[in-house]
Amino acid sequence: MKNILEKEPLIICERLFVYPMEDEAMQFPLLQDVSLTIYKSDWIQLYGWNGSGKSTLLKILSGSTQYRVEGNIQWLGDDQTDQTAILIPIVQQQPGAGLIGASAWEDIVLLLEQYRVPEKTIIPLTNAIIRRFAMTHFSHLPLEHLSGGQLQLAAIAGAAAVSNHLLLMDEVTAMLDSEMVQLIMEQLRTIHNKQKTAVVWATQKEDEIMRTDRVLVVQQGQVTDEGSAEQWFTRNKQSEEGSSRCEQLQFAAPLYVQLFWQLQQKNSSLQLPFSWNELIAEVTQTNEHK
Numbered sequence: 350m351k352n353i354l355e356k357e358p359l360i361i362c363e364r365l366f367v368y369p370m371e372d373e374a375m376q377f378p379l380l381q382d383v384s385l386t387i388y389k390s391d392w393i394q395l396y397g398w399n400g401s402g403k404s405t406l407l408k409i410l411s412g413s414t415q416y417r418v419e420g421n422i423q424w425l426g427d428d429q430t431d432q433t434a435i436l437i438p439i440v441q442q443q444p445g446a447g448l449i450g451a452s453a454w455e456d457i458v459l460l461l462e463q464y465r466v467p468e469k470t471i472i473p474l475t476n477a478i479i480r481r482f483a484m485t486h487f488s489h490l491p492l493e494h495l496s497g498g499q500l501q502l503a504a505i506a507g508a509a510a511v512s513n514h515l516l517l518m519d520e521v522t523a524m525l526d527s528e529m530v531q532l533i534m535e536q537l538r539t540i541h542n543k544q545k546t547a548v549v550w551a552t553q554k555e556d557e558i559m560r561t562d563r564v565l566v567v568q569q570g571q572v573t574d575e576g577s578a579e580q581w582f583t584r585n586k587q588s589e590e591g592s593s594r595c596e597q598l599q600f601a602a603p604l605y606v607q608l609f610w611q612l613q614q615k616n617s618s619l620q621l622p623f624s625w626n627e628l629i630a631e632v633t634q635t636n637e638h639k
């Protein structure tokens with residue numbers, strides 16, 4: 350994890366209690382006592398099961414006014430994330446949900462118009478975003494000709510066009526095949542690393558957690574754990590079974606982490622892997638040094 354002291358906050362939430370609008374007595378919070386800070390260039394894995402409150406938290410971060418909110422939330426970004434009037438877009442699970450144009454190119458143009466970006470910058474900005482997300486070959490095709498992955502890429506590119514500093518992703522890979530998941534992940538991670546765009550990535554998939562991510566666990570409307578990805582999967586020094594935070598909160602670990610835990614009992618110098626490739630490289634290297 351990057352040193353938090355060096356990071357600038359983008360959004361600060363303090364002791365948020367969030368209720369449905371119709372719950373006038375404020376009795377049934379959807380989110381309870383949630384405090385968190387999102388920093389510039391963070392990648393946060395908002396990790397939790399169905400119905401835990403991930404989507405509600407994303408909507409609150411986006412600036413939605415469809416809830417009753419107690420507590421403080423501050424948006425500190427210096428452009429679109431200065432959340433005084435507009436919503437930060439959320440990319441949804443269903444490919445194509447929320448796209449408003451006839452093509453990916455037109456969608457970004459319309460979105461920039463909606464966000465009142467100065468007219469003469471709209472076309473150059475759209476073309477630049479299309480290039481940045483490597484979408485040139487399908488950007489003018491009708492949306493109905495695009496694959497699920499291409500639709501998701503178009504939605505992510507649109508969000509990135511209007512929100513330079515923060516992207517909010519709500520289980521965007523849930524309906525994609527593994528090849529598309531990899532493509533989307535690679536594109537977005539490259540953009541994140543190059544542009545330092547912060548990403549809040551809601552997911553239920555344990556293998557989407559990468560080494561440099563912060564993991565924020567949501568359970569029954571509360572943030573029950575927060576730390577680095579390494580901390581989430583690390584068992585204590587004796588490699589005691591069940592001792593990682595992931596296991597303590599009864600979440601599944603990826604198979605390569607489970608296998609690593611087994612191997613670690615025989616060889617404590619092995620490093621925690623974040624993919625099959627990393628585990629294979631680690632084991633091969635250790636065997637070569639024997």
Ligand SMILES: Nc1ncnc2c1ncn2[C@@H]1O[C@H](COP(=O)(O)OP(=O)(O)OP(=O)(O)O)[C@@H](O)[C@H]1O
Pocket residue numbers: 369370379397398399400401402403404405406
């Ligand atoms: N406006 C609302 N009024 C009443 N209950 C709501 C409202 N919005 C969400 N809920 C409930 O709050 C809980 C959290 O919902 P939310 O959609 O935030 O969870 P989630 O973690 O995103 O789940 P999923 O992965 O299924 O999308 C659920 O039980 C849901 O039914």
